[in-house]
Amino acid sequence: SQTIHQWPATLVQPVGSPLSLECTVEGTSNPNLYWYRQAAGRGLQLLFYSVGIGQISSEVPQNLSASRPQDRQFILSSKKLLLSDSGFYLCACWPLGPNEKLFFGSGTQLSVL
Amino acid sequence: GEDVEQSLFLSVREGDSSVINCTYTDSSSTYLYWYKQEPGAGLQLLTYIFSNMDMKQDQRLTVLLNKKDKHLSLRIADTQTGDSAIYFCADSGTYKYIFGTGTRLKVLA
Numbered sequence: 543s544q545t546i547h548q549w550p551a552t553l554v555q556p557v558g559s560p561l562s563l564e565c566t567v568e569g570t571s572n573p574n575l576y577w578y579r580q581a582a583g584r585g586l587q588l589l590f591y592s593v594g595i596g597q598i599s600s601e602v603p604q605n606l607s608a609s610r611p612q613d614r615q616f617i618l619s620s621k622k623l624l625l626s627d628s629g630f631y632l633c634a635c636w637p638l639g640p641n642e643k644l645f646f647g648s649g650t651q652l653s654v655l
Numbered sequence: 656g657e658d659v660e661q662s663l664f665l666s667v668r669e670g671d672s673s674v675i676n677c678t679y680t681d682s683s684s685t686y687l688y689w690y691k692q693e694p695g696a697g698l699q700l701l702t703y704i705f706s707n708m709d710m711k712q713d714q715r716l717t718v719l720l721n722k723k724d725k726h727l728s729l730r731i732a733d734t735q736t737g738d739s740a741i742y743f744c745a746d747s748g749t750y751k752y753i754f755g756t757g758t759r760l761k762v763l764a
Contacts, residue, residue, distance in 0.1 A: 585756030646697035
């Protein structure tokens, strides 16, 4: 079955520190991968998506970057975190196939202090 | 660009029906979706409807689609306290899903 491993579940980081969130997928090949952010009390904002290794599309200008070094690995990074980067980060996967639907990891709660 | 809108809050009594509404702008959507998010968790796909359908029923869930008005609704019959969560509607384009702001459903005992 298809699963997403996303870690860590919670993270507290000081302003100006770097960030690396990792997401790995099992049970599918060549999926589309996504990073969403959910700020407190707000909806989901699409940050990045990737349709293949090394292919990254950015949806909003920001302090974050994404990389896809392997087919089933998607990484969200920052060199210097800002207070406004706090939020709940969700990795999602859309497998190839006519009846496949988007499914989500369990999320990382990031607090920047 | 594409946009999906929902009301932010809904409060119902246990045993009543809940109706969560959504409007979208992308007329090329093939599927429209409802996801549920429980506190501190990721989103889970609840149900979806193909764009050439008007209605889909799945146990306590009924999805209604008015394609002319670009209006989607989710009805939960006999709402239980375990249904308390945030509900997101979404539509899918070529490469991505666009989500609404989410409706926080609170079920009162």
